Structure formats: C-alpha cells, structure tokens
Amino acid sequence: MSSTTSVPDGPGSTELTGLAASELAAKIAAGEVSAVEVTRAHLDRIEAIEPAVHAFLHVDREAALDAARRADEQRANGTPASPLAGVPLALKDVLTTTDMPTTCGSRMLEGWTPPYDSTVAARLRDAGVVVLGKTNMDEFAMGSSTENSAFGPTRNPWDTDRIPGGSGGGSSAALAAFEAPLAIGTDTGGSIRQPAAVTGTVGVKPTYGGVSRYGLVAFSSSLDQAGPCGRTVLDAAMLHEVIAGHDPMDSTSVNAPVPKVTAAAREGADGDLRGVRVGVVREFGGEGYQQGVRDSFRTAVDTLTSLGAEVVEVSCPHFEYALGAYYLIAPSECSSNLARFDAMRYGLRVGDDGTRSTEEVMSLTREQGFGPEVKRRIMLGTYALSSGYYDAYYGQAQKVRTLITRDFEAAFGQVDVLVSPTTPTTAFRIGERVDDPMAMYRADLCTIPSNLAGNAAMSVPSGLSAEDGMPVGLQIMAPAMADDRLYRVGAAYEAARDAASEVSLLDRVPRLEVA
C-alpha cells in the first residue's frame, strides 16, 4: 500500500495543485518541477477561486515567488533546507509575521504588521516552506465557523452555503479548495480539528507545549496550541516535524525530543494495527449526534478492528462537564489576555479627539474594534473571575479540569489511543447558529477534553455523511508526547479508507468555478 495518498482526479488534479505535499516535495527534490512552478500554480488557483471561498485575508504573490526562488537555488546548490523545501503553505492569521500583516480576523489589528516573527513562521522560513499568505479565522480564534471574522466568512468548498469550521476555517478551506497543500492552524478548543472534520482534511493538535506559542497571539494561554493541517496524514506529519520542538522563547515549551511522527505515518500506512489497543469513548457519539456522523464513526471503528486493532469501550465520566469547564476557563484567560488591546501601543485607536480621557478612548476603541463574540467572552470571563463568583465558576472549572485529566490517565492505562467522532454534526449552514452561542459552542464538544488535559489529538476524514453528503471526521487522541500514535493509527485508517473506496475522498469536492 502506498504511503502517500494522491488525489489523482480531483479538482485541478492534472495540475500541481492536486498533489499531496509529500508528492510535491519529492518532485521538487528530484528536479521534476521547480518550487516556483508549484508556487505559481497555487497562486493562480487562489486567484481563480478566492471569490467563491475567501480562505485568505492576505496573499503575497511576490514574496511567495521569492521564497520559492530561494528554495530552487538551495536545491540547485545541493543544500535544500528541509524535506518540505519549496512546498507552499497557508498560515493562520493569528501567528505573527514581519513581512505580512497579522490581524487575527479583527478590526482591532487591521493593517498591523508585527515587529517580530512567531517561532512557527520562522521555522517554516528556515525549512524553505513557501508561505502563500495568511488565512481567515474567527476573531482572535473565538468561534467554530469563521463567521466571527471581521472581514467576512470563509465558505466550505464542499458546499459554499456552509461553514468551513472554525476558528481555523480559512486554513481548512484552503486545503479542501486545493489552494494550498499544507496549512497551519491553532487549536484552543478544537480550532484545528473541527475545521478539518467538516472539510474532509487532516488536522492535528499536538501535545500542549509541543509547538512554540511564541508569536501566537494569545486567546487562552493554557490551552492554545499551533499544529499542522494537510490533506493526508503523512503531509501533516512532515509539517509537524518542521514546526515542533523546544523553544526557549516559550516558557511552556516542552524540552523533550519531538515524537517521530513521519516515521509513524509511514509505518502506519502499511495498515497493520495488531497489538494496538483502541478505546471508544462511551460518552461521545450517542444522542445529539447526527445519524450520518454516528454511522461514519461506527464504520471507522470496524475498519480499525479489521486492521488488527483491539477495540474496547472506555468510560470518561467527566467529559460531559468539559464544555462547561472550557467556557469558563477559556473566557477567563481571554478577558485577561485581550486586556492588552488598550489602544495605546499598537492597533486601533478610536475617539482620541483631545477631549476624551484614556479610559474613554480605551472603551470606545474596544467597542468598535471587537466583534460580538469577543465581547461576550471578555464579559463572561470578567464575570467568572469576579469576587463572589470566582470559586463557583473559575475555581470549580479548574477542579473539573483535573478530573478530566484523570479520566484520560485512567483511559490511557487501558488503551493506546482513544477515538470518537470529531464533531457532533457535519458543517452547518452559514448564519444558522450566529444568534445562538450555546449551539455554536457545542460544535467543540468532543475536541475540548484534549485541550483541557493537554494531550495530543488528530482529526482524520472518515467519509461523507449519508444525509447531506458532507465530510465527517474521526478523532484520535493519544497521551501527551505520544503524538506518533496519532499518526500511526491515522495513516493506517486513511490507507484502509482509501482502499475501500474507488474514488479518494477529496476527489468528490465539487469543482469550484467562478463566473
């Protein structure tokens, strides 16, 4: 079985945009195609279909082509920077870049160019990866649909009336629309995995501390984690190894060797899971889950069994309280982190007419600079941290966080990985949940526990839901610093899924044409 999953007949597939990152990397390394040609093909595709998708907030054609030229020169000199040298990538607009604006999807930072590079951006550059541009997102990464972007929603390439997930909907849509073969996301409660699930792509939240947060504009510091996104498990693994590893600039960065995720993905693609113990989380997947999601999950579990995995049911009794704990902890940290947007040192300033005080200017700026969801969370966090409420809300949520971590520890005492659906439903329609925050929050029901506990988790496509033809994601969870298990199991599952189907999943994305 091949270790790469190509997309032979997909949209733009006769062209370079249809290839997986691993395939592009191999062709570039072999001199069959130049990084400039590959980059130009993706830039052309972006230009053609962006009006229909709106995955990007900023595309820098010249800078991308310059980076591609450097990659070609290095290859010609026999010194390619990394195995992914010359391969294009879409970067979520929450990671700082000194050569492009960084807006976090907010009016507050419109037009701001940061004075320093995030470690993720710096490592991508050092690896010769070509950054095409910055992708759309829910404002400051708060949301599950990308509708909270101040610059307009991103559309799901599978059905442009539907959301691409969030907060990293721009990154996932760019992959599913074949605008980029690789992308970077960030995941605080599911913002990599949920968009991956609803767009039929692969997304990984590494172990907390596995990828540096330096230059990742903070939403909830104890939960935020950047990670790799791709159309195949192997592609995500190769990108994981570029961005992961200890960084002295992030005091929460784990000082330990990066798990061997690329080797694990290649090993997994052989399809042998004998000896691997898989736990199905009993609390996730029953009532309240779309039928097509449940069916797809059951089929995926059967596939894992057929590959030799030993599948058992595992109970994690406190997971049902994870959503509540998350929506107290994350807003609390958010209310503190976003206090930095004070209209004094960078970003927007409103109403400074010489008559208003600093406090009045601050309040007016924050009123006009932040959208409704960000304001809701700031106020929720302010409430949860207020004296008189602190113990009942924030304090209690932190104790529940301990119990969720213990549930994981007990489960990983019995099994090597846990599995669940990634999301309770497929992509919903744009506008459907904007006025119902709790309905929106429930999209992250299954992804949140891994953020609270800090362990590693992946979403890998498990097919299409029968009732609406939209993609469904299988979530795989592994203990902290055992990210390699995700890739082994994910790659094995992916290979079996593709072998069972005549057409590979992303070949079924509708061809997007712009009139």
Next chain:
Amino acid sequence: MSTISRDEVAHLAGLARLAVSEDELDTFAGQLDVILDSVARVGEVAADEIPPTSHAVPVTNVFRTDEVRDGLSRGEALAGAPATEENRFRVPRILNEEA
C-alpha cells in the same frame, strides 16, 4: 440559576473597558444568562477535595542566564503605535479624570 441583569452587564462592560450600547446590554444580558446557566453545570461535580489545574503541563519558572540581549529598537516598538510624539507613545490625558 444565575440571572444576569442589564445593570450587571453594564458593570462587567465597565470593568472590561467596553463601551456598550443600550441595545447591546439587552442582547448580552440574555445571551450571558443562557451561557452561564449551561456552564454552571460544572457545579454538579463533587470536587471539594480535588486540586485545581491551571495548566496542563506542570511548569515552574523557567530561567535563562542573566545576560544582555537586544530587544526591539525604539523604531520597531513604535512602528505600530496609533500615535507617537518625541519618540514615545502618545496617550490621551490620564490626569484629572472624572470618575
């Protein structure tokens, strides 16, 4: 359970330095009420003896050697400022504010 009034929302908005319109006060009061009702379920968990977790990775202070390193230059630090004067951030008046 929790009932959050318009006045409380106005108070929270003040604490968070958010100017909020009259219409927004009503919208946010209703929405925050629904959210708080839902997240308050964490209170059902018996956790009196359970230690809180503030961070998934047990971290203590991380130190580096105490040596001088370059930071941002003045120009870099001021480059994104909404207003500058004499190589400094210019801010609105902060003295003689009325409550």
